[in-house]
Amino acid sequence: MELIREMKPLFAYILPWKRSYASSSIVVSVSSYFENLIMALLLGKVLGAVTNGTYQAAITDMIRYASMYVLLLIIVAVSNAVANRDAERATKSMRLKAFSGILTSKLSAIASKHAGDTLVRLDGDVNAASEVFKKTIQNASGLLFTLIASIVTVFSVSWLSGIILTLLGLLMLWINVKFIAPARVRHSIARAQVSKSVMGLSDLLTNAEMLRFYGGKSVMLDQYEHVCRELQSKKVAAVRLTALQNTLGQVQASFVVCFSIGIGFILWRNEVITIEQIPILMNMGSMLVNPLAGIGFMMANMQSSLTSGVRVLELMDLQQEEGVTTDEQTVPLEPSNAIVCRQLSFGYKDRKVLDNVSFALPAGKMLAIVGESGSGKSTLLKLLLGLYEYEGSLSLLGKEISDTPLANLRDKTAYVPQDCPLFEGTIFDNIALGRQDASEEDVYLAASRAGVSEFAEHFQDGFQTWVGESGVKLSGGQRQKISIARALLKEAPILLFDEITSSIDAISEQYIQDTIERIKGHQTIVVVAHRLATIKEADCILVMDKGALVEMGTHEELLDKDGYYARLKRLQDLVIEGMVG
Numbered sequence: 001m002e003l004i005r006e007m008k009p010l011f012a013y014i015l016p017w018k019r020s021y022a023s024s025s026i027v028v029s030v031s032s033y034f035e036n037l038i039m040a041l042l043l044g045k046v047l048g049a050v051t052n053g054t055y056q057a058a059i060t061d062m063i064r065y066a067s068m069y070v071l072l073l074i075i076v077a078v079s080n081a082v083a084n085r086d087a088e089r090a091t092k093s094m095r096l097k098a099f100s101g102i103l104t105s106k107l108s109a110i111a112s113k114h115a116g117d118t119l120v121r122l123d124g125d126v127n128a129a130s131e132v133f134k135k136t137i138q139n140a141s142g143l144l145f146t147l148i149a150s151i152v153t154v155f156s157v158s159w160l161s162g163i164i165l166t167l168l169g170l171l172m173l174w175i176n177v178k179f180i181a182p183a184r185v186r187h188s189i190a191r192a193q194v195s196k197s198v199m200g201l202s203d204l205l206t207n208a209e210m211l212r213f214y215g216g217k218s219v220m221l222d223q224y225e226h227v228c229r230e231l232q233s234k235k236v237a238a239v240r241l242t243a244l245q246n247t248l249g250q251v252q253a254s255f256v257v258c259f260s261i262g263i264g265f266i267l268w269r270n271e272v273i274t275i276e277q278i279p280i281l282m283n284m285g286s287m288l289v290n291p292l293a294g295i296g297f298m299m300a301n302m303q304s305s306l307t308s309g310v311r312v313l314e315l316m317d318l319q320q321e322e323g324v325t326t327d328e329q330t331v332p333l334e335p336s337n338a339i340v341c342r343q344l345s346f347g348y349k350d351r352k353v354l355d356n357v358s359f360a361l362p363a364g365k366m367l368a369i370v371g372e373s374g375s376g377k378s379t380l381l382k383l384l385l386g387l388y389e390y391e392g393s394l395s396l397l398g399k400e401i402s403d404t405p406l407a408n409l410r411d412k413t414a415y416v417p418q419d420c421p422l423f424e425g426t427i428f429d430n431i432a433l434g435r436q437d438a439s440e441e442d443v444y445l446a447a448s449r450a451g452v453s454e455f456a457e458h459f460q461d462g463f464q465t466w467v468g469e470s471g472v473k474l475s476g477g478q479r480q481k482i483s484i485a486r487a488l489l490k491e492a493p494i495l496l497f498d499e500i501t502s503s504i505d506a507i508s509e510q511y512i513q514d515t516i517e518r519i520k521g522h523q524t525i526v527v528v529a530h531r532l533a534t535i536k537e538a539d540c541i542l543v544m545d546k547g548a549l550v551e552m553g554t555h556e557e558l559l560d561k562d563g564y565y566a567r568l569k570r571l572q573d574l575v576i577e578g579m580v581g
């Protein structure tokens with residue numbers, strides 16, 4: 001019962017093709033009964049012919065049975081193809097559901113998962129779980145049919161042999177059921193260890209360059225070796241149990257054949273059955289005992305699929321973002337007040353990162369946020385993007401962010417994060433991602449405004465240059481410019497830039513400053529910056545320190561104040577002078 005309850009969510013994926021899948025699965029599963037029956041009848045005819053000397057009749061029967069057997073094989077082959085096609089369709093739906101679950105999950109939920117573990121669940125676990133459609137359901141329906149048909153056949157031959165063989169089957173079922181719980185535990189441990197090994201591998205690949213540089217190769221190798229050793233031992237433990245069970249299954253099957261022949265022989269000697277019925281008793285005896293034994297065997301084998309199924313379902317159950325679907329009621333956003341923040345506080349788990357921050361920014365103005373590392377600048381941008389829940393009030397274009405559907409918020413904002421993520425594809429594709437309905441001209445214009453054209457045009461393939469995985473084939477500054485172009489292309493009323501010029505040379509930086517200057521007045525801009533020289537023209541500068549807003553004003557006002565900002569500015573000037581000097 002527990003097993004059926006656990007499998008229920010997985011069954012949902014085969015439901016759209018239930019008719020063709022169920023009918024073809026039943027044909028496949030019952031075929032083994034008929035294959036055995038035809039063989040048993042054939043053998044019985046041969047034995048009868050040998051005993052009675054009726055060779056001519058036996059040959060005719062053999063041809064008839066052989067033809068039936070070939071026809072059965074063709075039907076099974078076609079049904080198998082249909083059942084497997086439906087099983088693959090269900091697997092694809094399951095994979096897509098898990099993938100879209102990740103895409104729409106809360107970022108905090110996905111951030112708590114390691115990419116390696118997610119990959120294993122999406123690939124290996126989906127494949128292992130799909131065995132439920134490929135084998136388990138067919139096996140289960142086959143076992144049930146074979147069991148009923150065999151009971152009827154064996155009892156019709158001799159009720160005494162029926163009772164003996166049924167009792168033997170029940171004994172074997174009891175033995176095989178013992179394997180279920182340990183199989184579950186071992187498969188679950190082994191799958192978790194597979195995740196750990198891929199997590200190690202993904203860390204190794206992501207940090208390959210840095211590890212070589214710092215000589216951390218051997219440390220990582222040791223760690224990875226340890227993970228692989230653990231994986232090996234956990235897998236061996238799971239496989240050892242399966243091997244033991246398989247061997248036991250083979251011994252049981254052979255024993256049942258010998259046992260049935262023995263009973264058949266005794267019954268024939270006592271003239272309870274004819275000699276032609278001995279093969280029927282032998283084959284059908286196996287078909288009666290083995291399904292009973294096989295129920296326990298199948299349930300133990302299913303544990304691997306179920307363990308993976310649970311891991312896939314966990315992925316699908318990640319906490320989802322709300323308000324991201326287009327059919328949700330959208331809240332009209334007013335462009336009058338771009339951002340208003342009142343007594344805003346926020347913390348990741350228990351650690352407070354923003355404390356009682358208040359400010360307001362009219363539409364079309366530029367706001368800069370400065371402060372030491374870890375003072376909460378990027379976090380403030382993330383709250384403006386609706387990524388986390390907060391205390392106090394934070395409104396964007398006149399609407400409280402926590403009450404605004406995410407789809408609406410995302411429509412109105414363009415964001416360039418610090419790490420400027422790019423996707424495997426061309427430079428053009430990476431910019432075009434900013435707006436689905438953008439024309440080629442729009443893309444080239446955004447590229448030119450962000451300074452992408454100046455380097456892309458020097459590449460052999462121009463804008464069709466492949467950027468590599470995460471943009472590895474580009475410099476940090478080039479990646480930043482492409483990310484800026486993508487944000488500009490979106491033409492959102494509010495632009496959120498997090499340290500967008502940190503890797504850009506002075507000339508390009510000035511170029512982007514000029515672009516921002518031109519945008520000002522049309523779009524509201526929020527920039528997080530470390531280099532104060534880049535934000536002199538901001539309409540308002542927020543100075544953050546340990547999550548608190550310590551100063552606010554224009555560049556000149558803050559210098560006149562001679563406080564935190566002015567000290568920061570003098571310090572930066574000294575550093576620059578020192579470098580120049």
Ligand SMILES: Nc1ncnc2c1ncn2[C@@H]1O[C@H](COP(=O)(O)OP(=O)(O)OP(=O)(O)O)[C@@H](O)[C@H]1O
Nearest residue numbers: 111348353371372373374375376377378379380418
């Ligand atoms: N996802 C997260 N989970 C937990 N803590 C976080 C998370 N992101 C940031 N923090 C913590 O919140 C604090 C503020 O981080 P934030 O990234 O906002 O700082 P910042 O001012 O932008 O720093 P920097 O200038 O270095 O980018 C830091 O102490 C950081 O460790």
